[in-house]
Each structure stands twice: as C-alpha cells, then as structure tokens.
Amino acid sequence: MRNHTMVTEFILLGIPETKGLETVLFFLFSSLYLCTLLGNVLILTAILSSSRLHTPMYFFLGNLSMFDLGFSSTTIPKMLLYLSGQSQAISFQGCASQLFFYHFLGSIECFLYTVMAYDRFVAICHPLRYKVIMNHRVCSVLTSGTWMGGCVHAIILTSLTFQLPYCGSNEVGYYFCDIPAVLTLACGDTSLAQRVGFTNVGLLSLICLFLIFVSYIHIGISISKIRSAEGRQRAFSTCSAHITAILCAYGPVIIIYLQPNPSPVLGATIQILNNLVTPMLNPLIYSLRNKDVKSALRNIFSKRSFTLEN
Numbered sequence: 401m402r403n404h405t406m407v408t409e410f411i412l413l414g415i416p417e418t419k420g421l422e423t424v425l426f427f428l429f430s431s432l433y434l435c436t437l438l439g440n441v442l443i444l445t446a447i448l449s450s451s452r453l454h455t456p457m458y459f460f461l462g463n464l465s466m467f468d469l470g471f472s473s474t475t476i477p478k479m480l481l482y483l484s485g486q487s488q489a490i491s492f493q494g495c496a497s498q499l500f501f502y503h504f505l506g507s508i509e510c511f512l513y514t515v516m517a518y519d520r521f522v523a524i525c526h527p528l529r530y531k532v533i534m535n536h537r538v539c540s541v542l543t544s545g546t547w548m549g550g551c552v553h554a555i556i557l558t559s560l561t562f563q564l565p566y567c568g569s570n571e572v573g574y575y576f577c578d579i580p581a582v583l584t585l586a587c588g589d590t591s592l593a594q595r596v597g598f599t600n601v602g603l604l605s606l607i608c609l610f611l612i613f614v615s616y617i618h619i620g621i622s623i624s625k626i627r628s629a630e631g632r633q634r635a636f637s638t639c640s641a642h643i644t645a646i647l648c649a650y651g652p653v654i655i656i657y658l659q660p661n662p663s664p665v666l667g668a669t670i671q672i673l674n675n676l677v678t679p680m681l682n683p684l685i686y687s688l689r690n691k692d693v694k695s696a697l698r699n700i701f702s703k704r705s706f707t708l709e710n
C-alpha cells in the first residue's frame with residue numbers, strides 16, 4: 401500500500417521511567433532470578449527423587465515448578481541482557497515467541513492453580529474416595545488439559561497480534577513483547593486483537609478464580625466441621641499454602657484491573673512481581689511449611705540417602 405518497510409526486529413525500551421537505574425535493577429533482578437531457578441530446581445529434584453512425593457498434589461506442584469521456570473525465563477534473561485548493556489533488539493520471531501510463551505505458560509499456571517484447588521477439595525471433602533477420584537488417568541488428563549488449553553489460548557492471542565502489519569516504529573515501550581505494548585506499533589486496525597486479548601485473558605482469569613473460590617468455600621465448610629483441633633490444623637496448613645500462592649499470583653493482576661488508568665510504572669512493577677517474584681515464592685511457600693518436601697531435600701543432601709534408597 402505505502403512504501404513503508406516491514407519491521408523485522410523490535411527494540412525493547414525497557415521498564416518505563418527507569419533510565420539510569422540499569423545497574424541496580426540488573427543486580428536486583430538477577431539475584432531474584434537466581435533464587436527462582438534454584439528454588440524451583442530444588443523442588444523438582446525433591447519431587448522427582450522421592451517416591452513418597454509421587455502423589456497427585458506433588459505431581460501438580462512439580463508441573464507448577466517446571467512452568468514457573470519457563471515463565472520467568474521467557475522475559476527475565478532477555479531483560480537482564482539489555483540491563484547489562486547488551487543489545488535491546490529482539491527479532492520479529494523472538495518477539496512473537498516471547499508473547500506466545502508468556503501467555504502459554506501464564507495460562508497453564510492459572511489452570512494449574514485451579515486443578516490444585518480441585519485436588520485439595522477432593523482430598524479434604526472426600527478423603528475416602530480421594531485415591532479413586534484422583535487416579536493416574538485423571539491426573540494425566542488434567543495436566544494434559546492444562547497444556548492444550550494454554551496452547552489454544554496462546555495461539556489465538558499470538559496469531560491475532562502478529563497477523564497485523566508492522567511497518568512503522570519498532571520501539572516497544574516495555575521490557576518484553578506483551579500484547580498492549582506490541583499492538584500500539586501495528587499499522588492495521590488493532591481493535592479486534594485488543595478486544596479478543598482483553599476478553600480472553602480476563603475471562604480465563606475470572607473463570608479460574610471463580611472455580612478456585614468455589615473449591616475453597618467447600619474446603620472451608622468441611623474444615624469447620626472437623627472436630628479434632630489437630631485434624632483441623634493439618635487440613636488448614638496445606639490449604640493456607642495454596643491460598644497464599646494464589647493471592648501472590650492473582651493479587652497483582654487484580655490490582656492492575658481495578659485501576660481505571662493504571663500508570664505504566666505501576667503496571668510494569670506489578671507484571672515484574674508476577675514474572676519474577678511469584679515463581680520465586682511458589683517453592684518457598686510450598687516447601688517451607690511442608691515436612692515431606694523438607695525431608696526429601698534433606699535426603700538428597702545427605703550421602704546416607706544413596707545407600708538407603710538405591
């Protein structure tokens with residue numbers, strides 16, 4: 401149509417209004433990222449190596465750790481690279497895959513929290529039938545369902561965003577390629593992509609949050625009926641870990657949506673918390689309060705475990 405050249409690479413301008421803070425942010429984010437990697441690798445090792453942890457709850461937790469690793473790795477390493485002074489450019493394909501994996505892994509996590517809430521609901525409200533209901537096949541179906549759901553969701557968002565022509569400016573005013581930041585650069589009509597993106601992400605989080613909420617209401621009612629204080633305590637402690645994790649994951653997102661005109665800095669801060677701090681907290685939240693995980697980790701680090709287990 402016009403003699404504009406098509407964009408072949410994008411420039412990530414970084415977190416809004418943080419010029420001059422690159423070194424501080426680099427050290428802050430790289431230490432947080434290291435903690436995320438370390439914590440999740442430890443949890444994965446503990447779960448995979450200890451046969452006592454081969455139960456549905458830990459399978460889901462293992463999957464969550466795996467996706468946490470991937471989720472923070474879609475955005476953070478690239479950001480660390482350009483904070484350390486390397487190139488801010490990202491190829492067109494790189495940008496598209498960043499957007500795809502961000503929404504793919506993000507929605508899988510959202511589904512996994514829901515599945516984990518359902519798992520706790522069955523464990524606490526139907527303890528005698530737990531083994532029958534959460535059998536191996538059901539667990540596999542649930543996990544592969546989260547994969548497929550996430551894949552469809554991400555394919556829709558990515559194809560809608562990148563079927564538009566990009567021919568003008570290539571400067572993404574953000575620290576990674578997310579839909580709103582990329583769409584402002586499109587030359588075509590962005591209203592469909594914008595509307596679908598907003599509705600899909602919003603609906604998905606609302607549905608998950610609603611299902612999680614329903615599960616925990618049932619759980620709460622069940623717990624309040626347990627007579628022994630010790631039993632109540634035990635049921636409560638597993639669930640409080642999950643509720644904390646969910647609040648960390650959703651709290652920030654809800655805050656963004658409640659703001660009528662979120663400032664770019666607030667939006668970016670919250671998204672960084674979500675990309676970096678939630679994946680780092682998940683292993684802490686689940687393992688610090690959990691005797692089984694702690695003893696599995698202790699076993700890994702003591703030589704004795706080799707002679708005992710092999």
Ligand SMILES: *[C@@H]1O[C@H](CO)[C@@H](O)[C@H](O)[C@H]1NC(C)=O
Pocket residue numbers: 444447458459460461462463466539540543
């Ligand atoms: C993820 O879930 C599946 C099905 O429940 C399980 O077989 C697999 O071991 C889990 N992956 C990890 C890393 O825990």
